[in-house]
Amino acid sequence: MDRLDPQTTHATTGPLTHGGQGAFPGGAPTGSFDPWRYRDDTTVGGVDLAGYKVEATDGGIGKVDSASHEVGSSYLVVDTGPWIFGKKVMIPAGVVNHVDHDDRKVFVDRSKDQIKAAPEYDEESHADPVYREKLGGYYNDTYSALPPDPLR
Numbered sequence: 001m002d003r004l005d006p007q008t009t010h011a012t013t014g015p016l017t018h019g020g021q022g023a024f025p026g027g028a029p030t031g032s033f034d035p036w037r038y039r040d041d042t043t044v045g046g047v048d049l050a051g052y053k054v055e056a057t058d059g060g061i062g063k064v065d066s067a068s069h070e071v072g073s074s075y076l077v078v079d080t081g082p083w084i085f086g087k088k089v090m091i092p093a094g095v096v097n098h099v100d101h102d103d104r105k106v107f108v109d110r111s112k113d114q115i116k117a118a119p120e121y122d123e124e125s126h127a128d129p130v131y132r133e134k135l136g137g138y139y140n141d142t143y144s145a146l147p148p149d150p151l152r
Contacts, residue, residue, distance in 0.1 A: 033143050035092035035136035036073045043099050044069070052104045054078050054091075056112045061089075064106060068093075073132070076106065077121065083112070090121040092139050114142050 038044045049067040053060060054076070062080040065088060074093035080086070097109040108115070118138050125131045 033094055033140050035094040035139050038074055038093040038096055042096050049106055052106045054106045056108055056110055056115055058111050061112055061115060084116055088121050089115055090126055092136055095139055110142060
């Protein structure tokens with residue numbers, strides 16, 4: 001499955017913005033977006049990410065409470081602390097841009113506002129196919145809302 005342009009560098013740690021909506025290193029991913037699968041170049045490598053800090057394109061959003069590495073249904077649950085009044089958010093694995101194991105940080109390619117606006121996390125229904133379809137669809141739509149990359 002084509003997921004990202006292999007000619008594009010995606011491992012940047014700096015915050016990126018595009019009209020306040022977040023942007024992607026090297027432009028938006030090409031091909032099909034699979035929200036429930038870590039990208040091949042994220043360097044997750046099956047490592048337990050619990051406790052890693054999570055960085056959105058415009059700053060920190062919290063720490064990984066738990067992470068799933070299930071084939072076709074991987075995700076992070078992030079404890080946002082005071083940022084969203086102590087709530088947790090579920091972020092599909094496809095949103096992870098890369099992982100810095102030395103600094104114990106996970107970088108996602110969405111802004112704080114995009115993450116805050118996502119469907120609310122519910123511990124009881126996080127495995128429910130209807131919820132997962134809604135959450136995956138939300139993050140898929142945030143990719144398609146980006147303008148075409150003028151450098152391609």
